[in-house]
Amino acid sequence: MTGIEIITDKCVGCKLCVKACMFSAIDMKDKKAVINDNCTLCGACVSSCKFDAIQMEKEKARKSVDISEYKGVWVFAEQKHGVVSQVAFELLGEGRKLADTLSVPLSAVLIGNNVPKQAKKLIAYGADNVYYVEHQSVENYNDESYTDIFVQLIEEYKPEIVLIGATTYGRSLAPRVASRLNTGLTADCTGLEIDPEERLLLQTRPAFGGNLMATIICPNHRPQMSTVRPKVMKPLEPDYSRTGEIIQPGVIIPENLKVKVLDVVQTVCETVSLSEADIIVSGGRGLGEAKNYALVEELARVLGGAAGASRAIVDAGWVDYSHQVGQTGKTVGPKVYFACGISGAVQHLAGMSSSDIIIAINKNPDAPIFKIATYGIIGDVREILPELIKQFKDKLN
Amino acid sequence: MNIIVCVKQVPGTTDVKINKETNTIIRDEADIIINPFDEYAIEEGVRIKEKVGGSVTVISMGIPKTAELLREAIAVGVDDAVLLTDKAFAGSDTLATSYALSMGIKKIGGYDLIVCGKQATDGDTAQVGPSLAEKLGVPHTTNVRKIEEIKEGYIRCQRMTDDGFEVVEMPLPAVITVVKEINEPRLPSIKGKLKSKKYEVKIFNADDIGADKSLCGLNGSPTQVIKTFTPVHDINGEIIEGTAGEQAKNLADKLLAMQFVKCK
Numbered sequence: 001m002t003g004i005e006i007i008t009d010k011c012v013g014c015k016l017c018v019k020a021c022m023f024s025a026i027d028m029k030d031k032k033a034v035i036n037d038n039c040t041l042c043g044a045c046v047s048s049c050k051f052d053a054i055q056m057e058k059e060k061a062r063k064s065v066d067i068s069e070y071k072g073v074w075v076f077a078e079q080k081h082g083v084v085s086q087v088a089f090e091l092l093g094e095g096r097k098l099a100d101t102l103s104v105p106l107s108a109v110l111i112g113n114n115v116p117k118q119a120k121k122l123i124a125y126g127a128d129n130v131y132y133v134e135h136q137s138v139e140n141y142n143d144e145s146y147t148d149i150f151v152q153l154i155e156e157y158k159p160e161i162v163l164i165g166a167t168t169y170g171r172s173l174a175p176r177v178a179s180r181l182n183t184g185l186t187a188d189c190t191g192l193e194i195d196p197e198e199r200l201l202l203q204t205r206p207a208f209g210g211n212l213m214a215t216i217i218c219p220n221h222r223p224q225m226s227t228v229r230p231k232v233m234k235p236l237e238p239d240y241s242r243t244g245e246i247i248q249p250g251v252i253i254p255e256n257l258k259v260k261v262l263d264v265v266q267t268v269c270e271t272v273s274l275s276e277a278d279i280i281v282s283g284g285r286g287l288g289e290a291k292n293y294a295l296v297e298e299l300a301r302v303l304g305g306a307a308g309a310s311r312a313i314v315d316a317g318w319v320d321y322s323h324q325v326g327q328t329g330k331t332v333g334p335k336v337y338f339a340c341g342i343s344g345a346v347q348h349l350a351g352m353s354s355s356d357i358i359i360a361i362n363k364n365p366d367a368p369i370f371k372i373a374t375y376g377i378i379g380d381v382r383e384i385l386p387e388l389i390k391q392f393k394d395k396l397n
Numbered sequence: 398m399n400i401i402v403c404v405k406q407v408p409g410t411t412d413v414k415i416n417k418e419t420n421t422i423i424r425d426e427a428d429i430i431i432n433p434f435d436e437y438a439i440e441e442g443v444r445i446k447e448k449v450g451g452s453v454t455v456i457s458m459g460i461p462k463t464a465e466l467l468r469e470a471i472a473v474g475v476d477d478a479v480l481l482t483d484k485a486f487a488g489s490d491t492l493a494t495s496y497a498l499s500m501g502i503k504k505i506g507g508y509d510l511i512v513c514g515k516q517a518t519d520g521d522t523a524q525v526g527p528s529l530a531e532k533l534g535v536p537h538t539t540n541v542r543k544i545e546e547i548k549e550g551y552i553r554c555q556r557m558t559d560d561g562f563e564v565v566e567m568p569l570p571a572v573i574t575v576v577k578e579i580n581e582p583r584l585p586s587i588k589g590k591l592k593s594k595k596y597e598v599k600i601f602n603a604d605d606i607g608a609d610k611s612l613c614g615l616n617g618s619p620t621q622v623i624k625t626f627t628p629v630h631d632i633n634g635e636i637i638e639g640t641a642g643e644q645a646k647n648l649a650d651k652l653l654a655m656q657f658v659k660c661k
Contacts, residue, residue: 003484038461039460043622044625147531168556169558171523172539176527176530178524179492179527184618185491186620187491187520188521207521208519215622215625216623217621258536258568260567264563265561265563273559273560275559276559327521336652370636373634375648376636377637384644387646391646
């Protein structure tokens with residue numbers, strides 16, 4: 001029987017589960033918890049109960065595939081304009097660890113046109129072999145053709161784990177592939193581990209804007225699929241003496257595509273893109289007025305980083321939406337994040353709290369941003385930023 | 398043109414606090430709101446209808462209480478609202494959700510365009526849009542920031558990418574997921590509010606939409622949450638004192654010493 005059950009003998013009526021429930025699905029009757037119709041089986045109450053008085057059971061899932069047939073760890077090597085994206089090398093670094101723990105090979109999947117050098121680079125970064133699908137029509141990313149090809153490869157070679165970068169394309173491709181294969185997919189993982197007994201992939205990801213971490217498994221379906229945010233995993237040092245096989249599999253290249261990409265426009269050409277940047281300088285309302293955003297841009301330029309923004313100043317029209325960091329903008333995880341005149345609303349923190357070093361500059365000493373800042377400067381950004389620009393200009397030249 | 402907009406209910410608190418002992422969310426009041434990204438999806442659906450004619454239907458899978466939220470969509474110009482609610486749907490992951498929505502949408506039938514928000518603010522997965530398109534066997538485009546042209550059987554739109562945008566065309570029916578940049582949602586009109594008060598949301602259970610229960614809810618979900626915990630922020634923040642010049646110098650020296658910022 002699927003469902004949730006309160007073991008009334010164990011329930012002490014403490015109401016912890018009532019507070020934990022997001023859907024007001026627990027009532028108290030005669031000092032015992034009772035589940036009502038609002039329940040979504042989210043499980044929040046189960047972990048909230050200190051007395052093991054709540055049990056959730058799932059019917060034994062039908063094993064849709066013979067999971068023992070599936071072997072090996074795969075990484076999708078996303079390429080744009082013939083260059084493999086940085087996140088693919090990060091995933092190979094992480095994939096290497098997983099593959100070694102499982103004693104299975106690590107493979108990269110490269111789809112593109114005339115990019116054999118990139119395939120060799122993937123081997124240098126840790127792949128044992130590369131499945132390389134080359135065709136003129138797949139030179140650029142296309143949801144329809146890439147899904148078709150990826151699914152054919154998975155069905156033919158049966159990997160147990162597939163890792164995909166949580167880029168715009170990766171977050172579109174992965175769910176489409178998982179849905180066609182009827183397997184599980186965990187989005188935006190920040191931690192991956194192997195359970196050595198069960199050989200299962202333990203996928204850890206943030207939820208509720210990073211306020212809660214959840215570890216997720218996919219026990220009965222294969223492959224186990226995850227998307228992983230850029231800048232979370234570490235690439236290996238490339239070793240060009242490593243050898244590996246480049247396999248050109250016989251796949252059917254789909255023709256007469258419904259989805260057509262007519263034009264690809266790069267707007268972030270002079271500066272580094274937010275998702276790939278090691279350093280991000282972001283500005284908020286503390287800048288006072290739109291023209292002061294130039295200070296943020298200049299510091300970013302001096303440091304070779306990207307310029308970000310809070311929702312407040314994007315909504316005010318000071319900067320384009322593409323710069324917005326936070327829950328309704330971009331999620332970033334650079335090595336250094338400067339929050340300049342940003343108070344640090346929880347929605348903003350959700351988009352940047354995984355940064356290695358956070359520097360907060362704000363007039364208000366009680367601003368929430370200081371709670372997560374490695375270094376804080378209490379002061380007016382309009383005075384501090386020009387000084388910082390000067391300091392770095394002097395010291396970096 | 399018949400447009401279907403997928404909507405999710407999410408916790409409404411903006412400041413989520415976590416009980417450190419139990420790793421669960423502390424909520425002062427159990428309010429739910431329409432996922433903010435879905436507001437843009439609703440607005441875009443209504444705008445397309447106003448431009449080319451047709452109807453807009455919102456669909457959601459959720460607890461019975463969600464029906465109240467769907468009425469809000471009626472108030473801003475949506476014609477119909479459908480709620481899929483059944484204990485069999487409880488505990489769905491994104492795959493099971495996509496399946497249930499696809500069955501609900503097939504039941505509604507005769508659609509040209511399905512609009513979803515880019516992602517929901519509770520799970521942040523962004524998976525249901527593409528997964529739903531696959532279940533329906535129609536093409537999809539994510540992160541749409543502008544519809545350049547839409548007509549019978551055809552859509553051309555701009556998709557936001559990591560470093561710019563691209564122009565994509567698809568035949569209809571199709572699924573798009575939209576980002577905040579696409580529009581500015583309107584406030585409900587008085588007339589709309591009156592209409593929404595009288596409106597009765599159509600409620601379907603798993604049997605009504607012909608869903609296979611083994612593919613729904615917890616049973617139809619390949620992924621399982623086995624543990625939740627609160628992230629540890631081990632930060633001993635340091636406040637840098639002094640004049641603006643001293644603060645800047647001090648900070649620059651620290652960052653250079655840590656080699657996060659390197660000389661060219």
